[in-house]
Amino acid sequence: MYLEVESLEKRYGHFAPSVSDLSFSLGQGELLGLLGPSGCGKTTTLRMISGLVQATSGKIKVGGQDVTRLPTYRRNMGVMFQSYALFPHMTIAENVAFGLQMRKARHADIAKRVESALAMVHLSGVAERKPRELSGGQQQRVALARALVIEPDILLLDEPLSNLDAKLRDNMRGEIRDIQQRLRMTTVFVTHDQTEAMAICDRIIVMNRGKLEQIGTPHDIYENPATPMVAEFVGRINRLEGQWRSDGAIAVGDSLLQVKDGGGTGRVLIMIRPHRIDLGAWGTASAGSAEENTIAGTIRHVTYVGDTFQYEVATTGGLLQVEKATSSMADPFQPGDAVTLRWKTRDTLTFSTEIAG
Amino acid sequence: MPKISRGFHALCIASIMTFLLAPVILVFPISFSADAYVAWPPSAWSTRWYVALLHNEEMVTAFRNSLIIAACVTAITLIVAMPAAVALTRWNFLGRDALTSLFTAPLLLPSIVLGLAILVIFAGYGLVGSWPGVIIGHLVITLPYALRVLITGLSTMPAFVEDAAGTLGADPWRVFRRITLPLMTPALVASAALAFIVSFDEVVISLFIAGTQLKLLPVSLYHYVESWTDPLVAAVSALLVLGTLGIVLIVERAIGFGKAVSK
Numbered sequence: 001m002y003l004e005v006e007s008l009e010k011r012y013g014h015f016a017p018s019v020s021d022l023s024f025s026l027g028q029g030e031l032l033g034l035l036g037p038s039g040c041g042k043t044t045t046l047r048m049i050s051g052l053v054q055a056t057s058g059k060i061k062v063g064g065q066d067v068t069r070l071p072t073y074r075r076n077m078g079v080m081f082q083s084y085a086l087f088p089h090m091t092i093a094e095n096v097a098f099g100l101q102m103r104k105a106r107h108a109d110i111a112k113r114v115e116s117a118l119a120m121v122h123l124s125g126v127a128e129r130k131p132r133e134l135s136g137g138q139q140q141r142v143a144l145a146r147a148l149v150i151e152p153d154i155l156l157l158d159e160p161l162s163n164l165d166a167k168l169r170d171n172m173r174g175e176i177r178d179i180q181q182r183l184r185m186t187t188v189f190v191t192h193d194q195t196e197a198m199a200i201c202d203r204i205i206v207m208n209r210g211k212l213e214q215i216g217t218p219h220d221i222y223e224n225p226a227t228p229m230v231a232e233f234v235g236r237i238n239r240l241e242g243q244w245r246s247d248g249a250i251a252v253g254d255s256l257l258q259v260k261d262g263g264g265t266g267r268v269l270i271m272i273r274p275h276r277i278d279l280g281a282w283g284t285a286s287a288g289s290a291e292e293n294t295i296a297g298t299i300r301h302v303t304y305v306g307d308t309f310q311y312e313v314a315t316t317g318g319l320l321q322v323e324k325a326t327s328s329m330a331d332p333f334q335p336g337d338a339v340t341l342r343w344k345t346r347d348t349l350t351f352s353t354e355i356a357g
Numbered sequence: 358m359p360k361i362s363r364g365f366h367a368l369c370i371a372s373i374m375t376f377l378l379a380p381v382i383l384v385f386p387i388s389f390s391a392d393a394y395v396a397w398p399p400s401a402w403s404t405r406w407y408v409a410l411l412h413n414e415e416m417v418t419a420f421r422n423s424l425i426i427a428a429c430v431t432a433i434t435l436i437v438a439m440p441a442a443v444a445l446t447r448w449n450f451l452g453r454d455a456l457t458s459l460f461t462a463p464l465l466l467p468s469i470v471l472g473l474a475i476l477v478i479f480a481g482y483g484l485v486g487s488w489p490g491v492i493i494g495h496l497v498i499t500l501p502y503a504l505r506v507l508i509t510g511l512s513t514m515p516a517f518v519e520d521a522a523g524t525l526g527a528d529p530w531r532v533f534r535r536i537t538l539p540l541m542t543p544a545l546v547a548s549a550a551l552a553f554i555v556s557f558d559e560v561v562i563s564l565f566i567a568g569t570q571l572k573l574l575p576v577s578l579y580h581y582v583e584s585w586t587d588p589l590v591a592a593v594s595a596l597l598v599l600g601t602l603g604i605v606l607i608v609e610r611a612i613g614f615g616k617a618v619s620k
């Protein structure tokens with residue numbers, strides 16, 4: 001493994017630790033997302049990897065070498081800051097050249113590498129301008145070029161897209177991924193936006209309150225969330241409460257639900273994604289099979305948002321959100337309609353221990 | 358209505374400016390008076406008071422002394438205040454805010470209190486009337502000013518640029534030289550100008566500490582006015598106003614004075 005983080009912890013004074021017991025490793029060329037709500041410790045983690053924050057305990061290794069106590073300027077990490085942090089008194093070319101000058105590269109060599117770094121981010125024409133003369137998107141490209149030109153061991157991106165408008169954000173996201181793949185650059189990407197993380201990361205760590213909640217591929221995180229927090233953070237989701245039965249089914253209201261790997265005692269939290277639920281008129285469905293769960297309900301509320309209808313459905317187990325794609329033909333259900341909700345057994349997520357949440 | 362209020366606005370500003378600046382401007386014509394006493398309007402014009410000034414040995418010495426003192430005070434102020442400002446804004450240590458308040462507190466004290474306190478202490482060490490004594494006394498006033506301006510300059514620096522330089526391989530000294538120092542130049546120029554002007558113009562503390570041996574311009578001027586009423590003072594004042602204006606212009610040319618003071 002190229003980047004290894006072992007039992008990393010950061011404490012400030014006597015407060016609860018900002019980051020604790022964090023371990024993960026990253027292969028060469030992998031893009032890892034650190035995802036979580038603000039204050040979850042993801043930026044602190046990134047700053048510990050870059051050396052801008054000293055870890056209280058734990059180890060950080062790059063290519064087998066322990067860098068935990070190495071100062072930032074000896075670590076060879078390319079960092080892109082949320083605010084870009086370009087040097088306002090230097091031209092774009094000087095900004096990009098800075099890291100190479102610090103490495104005492106030869107003058108001619110510097111000019112050549114700055115030029116090709118700027119070409120890589122499609123900014124060849126602005127080398128002699130000052131950062132304030134550039135748009136936000138351009139400044140960000142400069143920041144990326146500046147971080148990459150030093151050929152860092154690891155690229156660290158701190159919320160790189162959050163200061164851009166929506167359209168530019170999508171473009172830039174793809175571009176960062178392209179460059180990362182082309183250079184096979186081992187990258188850690190901090191974000192609070194789950195779509196962003198899903199779209200470009202090989203693997204994602206979901207963090208909450210300084211701790212790792214789950215690490216896995218975007219697919220894992222979305223389909224098999226380890227905790228209700230992860231399930232709620234990576235997309236919209238319904239919560240129901242039920243009771244385990246001795247036969248491995250769950251009683252919710254007056255319905256019985258099957259789960260993919262059932263079993264448990266006491267109360268249980270059930271989570272289902274709104275768009276995985278199918279809606280049918282009451283009576284059209286056969287009773288629940290082993291592959292499918294059904295529950296009866298009444299439409300409470302319909303919201304039309306263009307690409308989907310969002311229904312609020314009252315069931316004996318509680319309120320459920322259901323999302324259906326619209327088509328020009330479809331005749332949506334009306335409030336008051338009796339309906340059957342149906343979804344796959346494997347889309348029924350259960351959390352036995354977290355019922356209090 | 359908007360037009361009237363804008364006209365009124367302009368009138369207000371004009372009258373305030375006149376009120377503030379009229380005495381300063383009046384100094385210039387009076388300094389060219391041919392009369393033997395200050396009177397308005399002068400009965401005739403001449404440059405005799407400028408000539409008299411050049412031949413007034415005490416004034417010339419005092420002017421030279423004040424210049425040297427101000428230059429020393431400015432240099433020491435920057436040398437002391439710059440590392441202090443960096444420490445107070447960049448390092449995290451217990452009592453940092455308390456120290457910042459303490460160092461800038463003299464700004465709030467009446468200078469007569471400071472002057473008296475310094476006199477009492479300095480008298481015991483034979484510093485009254487000496488160059489080091491006056492320089493230290495002035496530093497008490499100039500350091501808080503410079504610290505204030507530099508701390509503001511340092512804490513309004515764009516976020517994370519120093520961190521960014523560190524990640525690019527710059528050690529702390531090179532971060533300071535290549536990033537921090539250039540970005541705080543406006544604040545440095547402003548605090549230098551402030552320190553120089555404050556030291557050069559300081560009357561109260563100089564009055565207490567300079568004694569009778571060491572002549573300083575504001576003190577000599579003060580004593581002169583006590584016993585003479587001729588336009589010589591106007592000539593000195595006119596030169597002072599021009600000098601101050603010169604400094605402000607230099608700062609303005611270099612970085613923009615508004616930016617330097619308020620940034």
